[in-house]
Amino acid sequence: METTARQKVLWTIGITLVLIFALLPVLWIISLSFKTPATITDQSFIPTEFSLDNYKSLFEGGISESPFIKPLINSLGIALITTFVSIVLASFAAYAIARLEFPGRSLMLGGALAIAMFPPISTVGPLFDMWRTLGLYDTWLGLIIPYLTFSLPLAIYTLVAFFREIPWDLEKAAQMDGATPFQAFRKVIVPLAAPGMFTAAILVFIFAWNDFLFAISLTSSDASRTVPAALAFFTGDSTFTQPTGSIAAAAVIVTVPIIFFVLLFQRRIVAGLTSGAVKG
Amino acid sequence: MAEIVLDKVTKKYGDGYEAVKSMDLEIADGEFMILVGPSGCGKSTALNMIAGLEDISEGELSIGGEVVNNRAPRDRDIAMVFQNYALYPHMTVRENMGFALKLAKVDGKEIDAKVEEAAATLDLTEHLDRKPANLSGGQRQRVAMGRAIVREPKAFLMDEPLSNLDAKLRVQMRTEVAELQDRLGTTTVYVTHDQTEAMTLGDRVAVMKSGVLQQVDSPGNLYNDPVNLFVAGFIGSPSMNFIHGQVNGGEVELPFATIPLNDDLKGAAGGDREVICGIRPEHFEDAELIGDHLGDGVTFEAKINLVESMGSELYAYFESGSEESGKVEEAASAAGLEALAGGDAGQVVTRLPPESKAKRGETLKFWVDPDRLLFFDPESGNRLKS
Numbered sequence: 004m005e006t007t008a009r010q011k012v013l014w015t016i017g018i019t020l021v022l023i024f025a026l027l028p029v030l031w032i033i034s035l036s037f038k039t040p041a042t043i044t045d046q047s048f049i050p051t052e053f054s055l056d057n058y059k060s061l062f063e064g065g066i067s068e069s070p071f072i073k074p075l076i077n078s079l080g081i082a083l084i085t086t087f088v089s090i091v092l093a094s095f096a097a098y099a100i101a102r103l104e105f106p107g108r109s110l111m112l113g114g115a116l117a118i119a120m121f122p123p124i125s126t127v128g129p130l131f132d133m134w135r136t137l138g139l140y141d142t143w144l145g146l147i148i149p150y151l152t153f154s155l156p157l158a159i160y161t162l163v164a165f166f167r168e169i170p171w172d173l174e175k176a177a178q179m180d181g182a183t184p185f186q187a188f189r190k191v192i193v194p195l196a197a198p199g200m201f202t203a204a205i206l207v208f209i210f211a212w213n214d215f216l217f218a219i220s221l222t223s224s225d226a227s228r229t230v231p232a233a234l235a236f237f238t239g240d241s242t243f244t245q246p247t248g249s250i251a252a253a254a255v256i257v258t259v260p261i262i263f264f265v266l267l268f269q270r271r272i273v274a275g276l277t278s279g280a281v282k283g
Numbered sequence: 284m285a286e287i288v289l290d291k292v293t294k295k296y297g298d299g300y301e302a303v304k305s306m307d308l309e310i311a312d313g314e315f316m317i318l319v320g321p322s323g324c325g326k327s328t329a330l331n332m333i334a335g336l337e338d339i340s341e342g343e344l345s346i347g348g349e350v351v352n353n354r355a356p357r358d359r360d361i362a363m364v365f366q367n368y369a370l371y372p373h374m375t376v377r378e379n380m381g382f383a384l385k386l387a388k389v390d391g392k393e394i395d396a397k398v399e400e401a402a403a404t405l406d407l408t409e410h411l412d413r414k415p416a417n418l419s420g421g422q423r424q425r426v427a428m429g430r431a432i433v434r435e436p437k438a439f440l441m442d443e444p445l446s447n448l449d450a451k452l453r454v455q456m457r458t459e460v461a462e463l464q465d466r467l468g469t470t471t472v473y474v475t476h477d478q479t480e481a482m483t484l485g486d487r488v489a490v491m492k493s494g495v496l497q498q499v500d501s502p503g504n505l506y507n508d509p510v511n512l513f514v515a516g517f518i519g520s521p522s523m524n525f526i527h528g529q530v531n532g533g534e535v536e537l538p539f540a541t542i543p544l545n546d547d548l549k550g551a552a553g554g555d556r557e558v559i560c561g562i563r564p565e566h567f568e569d570a571e572l573i574g575d576h577l578g579d580g581v582t583f584e585a586k587i588n589l590v591e592s593m594g595s596e597l598y599a600y601f602e603s604g605s606e607e608s609g610k611v612e613e614a615a616s617a618a619g620l621e622a623l624a625g626g627d628a629g630q631v632v633t634r635l636p637p638e639s640k641a642k643r644g645e646t647l648k649f650w651v652d653p654d655r656l657l658f659f660d661p662e663s664g665n666r667l668k669s
Contacts (some may be wrong), residue, residue: 181386
């Protein structure tokens, strides 16, 4: 189908509208983060007095004083560990589900889906009690475990779809070439499923990075509080100032890793990597 | 270098289905053995069992004198070429071909040398650093072969390696495969459903049907001396004609002719009985063109209902006029010859020289060679031999 000039114009208008709708709040937050406390309520989209004070204040006082540095480290650490563990476990599980015939295979997939559907809010109360008893309350592990529970189904689902696309003959060929089943998995299947792994990794990372519910409920101090939860505890410069500027600046900073990750991995998520494996 | 011996090898699936039934086959060292049969006959399963990709349910498989039933594919030292090539798409041609050696922890320089040697043999040198996606079908096929030969394994297993190529390339690669195998002298098991490939490539051909090995013999013997209806019908193109006949005294009465029997055929029939008579298309001739041999055979007239000209030869079809063709269909169906079971049993195809004046709708005088008849039992489908 040929695109006419009319279609192009309409598409451009449509896309612009969607972009404005999606990005305006982001731009607003960025604008707020550059304003001084005096001009923060001046309702001007472009800061009248441009300042970096909000950003500076976040990091003032180093790791011990700043309300932001420790949560940022927590967020990064917890999200990265969750992503890594989740992808390793999910790739084993997904490989088994995609390749092996075993009883309860569909039950496993169904179960994973059910867990993903389960409302997290209903688990928070019991978890709070259990974690306090087990000593997991306010620890990294205390957040990583529930994050794994909710991100694994997602990762398994994504990876099963990718593994199913890989011709089984490649694995047989690797075995004939002298590979052990694990070598065949690591040297042939994993590189081919890389786009799927990266897709799943981004999804899991974003989930863990963005979570607020578990972070606010299962933490009580900077020992494990992540950024989304820490934002709620920000205070202004004096008792009577709102910490709007600092929150805006923190929000901008936590958005950066997500954009970075997506851009970084996007280059790896190239379709058609498997083309040419078998008859084309 | 090794011989491969299958001793009552059986593949039984969990649901009780037997894909390969008690298969006995001895493949000599350096031999080019073809497994041929229609799809679903168990030939690929048999190959996968030799490869170790499928477990052997019963029986014993030995390679080079050692029983390998319980060895993983990587410990059997055999290479396989897959129907869809199964090249690793993320590796270059060089890495694809060297993968097995790398896994075997062969020294890097040695890998390079071996890969380059194999690439030179297969005319792939200039493509060594390309990825499979950028190669043509024929080149991919050669890379798959290269991956197998680099390892210098005890045996090659090939699973319909040419079936994804176009017709012209297939013929060319067929020659190359045959030459390669001849030069390397490595024991090779080659699976195909294409009887032409089977006939042209192999030292010996094993014909399979429904998991049962029917006959193992040289291509010539399979063609001239088939053991049953299935082998007779499967090998040869166009297929052998099967006509219902009645042996009476020293003659067999066919619907269109009565043919006197030689001693062999008399012995085969062993008295008066019903038979299915098999006659290859080329054993009919145009009586006008047969010349001096006219007296050696039997002539009859039949109305031609179809002529196909191939340029170098002519296929002329006529109705056998048999009232018993249902019996032939039944026997063919029982033997697993789907094409005949479909209702063409009444048609007789003859192969005539291009000079023949055979025309559709006209009556032609045919000549048939009485010594080239084959008799089959209508009940069992087995060949009747003296």
